Amino acid sequence: MITILSGGTGTPKLIQGITKTADPADINIIVNTVENTYISGNYIAPDIDTVMYTLAGIINENTWYGVDKDTFITHETLKEIGYNEILRIGDKDRAIKIQKTILMEKYPLSKVVDIQRKKLGVKSKIIPMSDEQSNIRIITDEGELSFHEFLVGKKAQPEVEDIVYVDVKPSDDVISTIEDSDMVIIGPSNPITSIGPIISMNGVKEALKNSYVVAVSPIIGGNPVSGPAAKFMNAMGHEVSCEGVATIYKEFMDKFIIDVEDTESEKKIEKLISKVVITNTNMKTINDKVRLARIILGEIL
Numbered sequence: 222m223i224t225i226l227s228g229g230t231g232t233p234k235l236i237q238g239i240t241k242t243a244d245p246a247d248i249n250i251i252v253n254t255v256e257n258t259y260i261s262g263n264y265i266a267p268d269i270d271t272v273m274y275t276l277a278g279i280i281n282e283n284t285w286y287g288v289d290k291d292t293f294i295t296h297e298t299l300k301e302i303g304y305n306e307i308l309r310i311g312d313k314d315r316a317i318k319i320q321k322t323i324l325m326e327k328y329p330l331s332k333v334v335d336i337q338r339k340k341l342g343v344k345s346k347i348i349p350m351s352d353e354q355s356n357i358r359i360i361t362d363e364g365e366l367s368f369h370e371f372l373v374g375k376k377a378q379p380e381v382e383d384i385v386y387v388d389v390k391p392s393d394d395v396i397s398t399i400e401d402s403d404m405v406i407i408g409p410s411n412p413i414t415s416i417g418p419i420i421s422m423n424g425v426k427e428a429l430k431n432s433y434v435v436a437v438s439p440i441i442g443g444n445p446v447s448g449p450a451a452k453f454m455n456a457m458g459h460e461v462s463c464e465g466v467a468t469i470y471k472e473f474m475d476k477f478i479i480d481v482e483d484t485e486s487e488k489k490i491e492k493l494i495s496k497v498v499i500t501n502t503n504m505k506t507i508n509d510k511v512r513l514a515r516i517i518l519g520e521i522l
C-alpha cells in the first residue's frame with residue numbers, strides 16, 4: 222500500500238506517473254484542506270478537487286484546477302450582473318462543488334469525497350487531511366489575507382510576514398493509513414501551505430517516523446517550479462532550496478529526491494537524512510512523470 226501526501230499542482234503531476242506505475246487501488250492520497258472555503262454559496266476544496274480530477278483523468282492540465290474543456294457560463298454571467306467570484310469556477314466543476322455542498326449537510330467531508338471519487342470512477346482513496354474546517358491566513362505588509370485573496374486577488378505580490386492556520390484533528394483514516402503503508406510519499410507540493418498543515422496535525426509526525434517516507438523536493442535550483450512557496454519559506458525562516466525543504470522534513474524523511482540542478486546539495490543533505498537520490502524532477506511530459514514515479518517506487522514494486 223502506498224500513501225501520498227498532496228497539495229495541488231506539483232504532487233498531482235507526480236500522481237499521474239504513480240497511477241501508471243502502481244495499481245491505483247493500492248494508492249491512498251491524503252490531501253491538504255486549509256484552502257477550503259465557501260464561494261458563491263458552494264463549498265470549495267481546491268486541492269481535493271485537483272487530486273480527484275487528476276485521478277479521474279479530467280483535470281485541466283494548463284491550470285491544474287477545474288475540469289478540462291469546461292465552460293464558464295455561470296462564472297461569466299455572475300460577473301456580468303456584478304458578482305465577481307474570486308476563483309474562476311467552471312460549470313462542470315461547479316456541479317461537483319454543488320453536490321459536495323449538499324452532501325456535506327449530511328456527511329463529513331471524508332465520506333463526501335469518497336462518494337464523489339467513486340462516482341468519478343477513481344479507484345484510489347482520497348482522504349481529506351481533516352474533517353474540521355481550518356482557514357489559513359497569510360499575514361502580509363498589506364494586512365491579513367486569505368490564501369486566495371493573497372494568491373489570486375493580489376497575485377502573490379504582497380510581502381509575506383507570517384502564515385497562520387488553526388491546527389485541526391486528522392480525519393479518521395489519516396494516522397492508520399500512514400502506519401499501514403509500505404511507503405509514504407511526500408509529493409512536490411508547497412512545503413509550508415500544502416504539506417505543512419498535514420504534517421503539523423497531532424500524531425502525524427509520529428506516524429511518519431514509524432513509516433518509510435520518501436519526499437520529492439518542490440524546489441529546483443533555489444526556486445519553486447510554480448506558485449508562492451519561496452515567499453512562504455522565507456517568511457517561515459527556511460532557505461528557499463532543496464536543503465531548506467530537507468530541514469523541514471528531516472525528522473521523519475528516509476529518502477529525499479532532488480533535481481539534477483541541485484547535485485551540489487547532495488553532501489549537505491546527507492548530513493541531515495540518510496539517502497539522497499538525484500534525478501530530473503521537472504515534470505513536463507507524462508514520460509517525466511512515469512520515470513520519476515518508477516525511481517520512487519522501484520524498491521517496493
Ligand SMILES: C[C@H](OP(=O)(O)OP(=O)(O)OC[C@H]1O[C@@H](n2cnc3c(=O)[nH]c(N)nc32)[C@H](O)[C@@H]1O)C(=O)O
Pocket residue numbers: 228229230231232234285372409410411412414415437438439440441444445446447448449450502503504505
Ligand atoms: C498555486 C500553486 O502553488 P501552491 O499552492 O504554492 O503549491 P501547490 O502545493 O498547490 O503546488 C505547487 C508546488 O508544486 C511544485 N511543482 C510544480 N510542478 C513541479 C514539478 O514538475 N516538479 C517539482 N519538483 N515540483 C513541482 C512547485 O514548486 C510548488 O511548490 C501552483 O503553483 O499551482
Ligand SMILES: O=c1nc2n(C[C@H](O)[C@H](O)[C@H](O)CO)c3cc(O)ccc3cc-2c(=O)[nH]1
Pocket residue numbers: 228229230256265266267268270271285286287307308309310311314369372373
Ligand atoms: O490561481 C487560481 N487558482 C484557482 N484554483 C486553484 C486553487 O485555489 C489554488 O491555486 C491552489 O493553490 C491550488 O493548489 C481553483 C481551484 C478550484 O477547485 C476551482 C477554481 C479555481 C480557480 C482558480 C483561479 O481562478 N486562480
Ligand SMILES: [Mg+2]
Pocket residue numbers: 228229230268411415
Ligand atoms: Mg496549492
